[in-house]
Amino acid sequence: MQQSDLQTCTAFSSSHKIASGGIKDVALKVKEHLENHPQAAILIFDNQTSQQVEVDFRGTIDAVLKRLEKSGLLKEEEPAKGGPGRPKLGVTSKEVTLLPQHWDWLAKQPGGASVTLRRLVDEAKKKNAAKDLIRQAQDATYKFMTVMAGDLPDYEEALRALFAKDAEKFKKLIAKWPKDVRTHIQMLANPAL
Known part of the structure; x- marks a missing residue:
């Protein structure tokens, strides 16, 4: 199986960019940078949200990559499964709190409450x-x-x-x-x- 990055990010040492790209590539370049500059203060940012990405750079590069995989920042790509049955849609069940008149309105909609809520969310996402x-x-x-x-x-x-x-x-x-x-x-x- 092949590994893939779940996010792209950019690493900085002080105000200098070290690397940008998939987390695995960035981790490799940062590890190399740290071997030449062990006192460097590294900050890694998610390129979409600017959330800081925490990576433990202790030990060998293999150890760093294993910790990345365990943290969920890297994932093993599974081969696409084909076959009979319904495809998994990634539906998640959660609780929604509404007033009685909202439940009454949802119950009268074609397809039921879940279908109507998904449609309303999709419309709001497009509109905004x-x-x-x-x-x-x-x-x-x-x-x-x-x-x-x-x-x-x-x-x-x-x-x-x-x-x-x-x-x-x-x-x-x-x-x-x-x-x-x-x-x-x-x-x-x-x-x-």
Whole structure:
């Protein structure tokens, strides 16, 4: 079986980008970097959300990769199964709390409550897709900027420009920031500006 990455990420040592890509490739490059710079402080960020990704770099690269796999950041790809029966749709059962009039309305809908709720969620996702993309980009940029640029000049003004969707002002305010940090911020902020 082959391993695949569940996410893409970018690793930084101070304000310098070490690697970007799948978590396995990034881990390999960071491990190599740490062998040459054992005191380096490494931060790894998810490229979608800017959540920090924790990787334990102790030991050999094989040990690091095994821990990555155990953590769920890497997964074993299973061959596609074909055959008789219904395909697994990944349906998850959870509880929903509604008022009685909502349950009454759902019960009268064709297909029942579950089908109607799925349809309503899908419609809301389509309707709000552009707004959601902007909000997610702003959130990811904010998280990354707070960690990597929080002590840089014009940080607060740059955040205001980001949330005001003032691309020109935003780019001007971050222009003097370290190149790798600035480039990553621009990549994250692009959908929001």
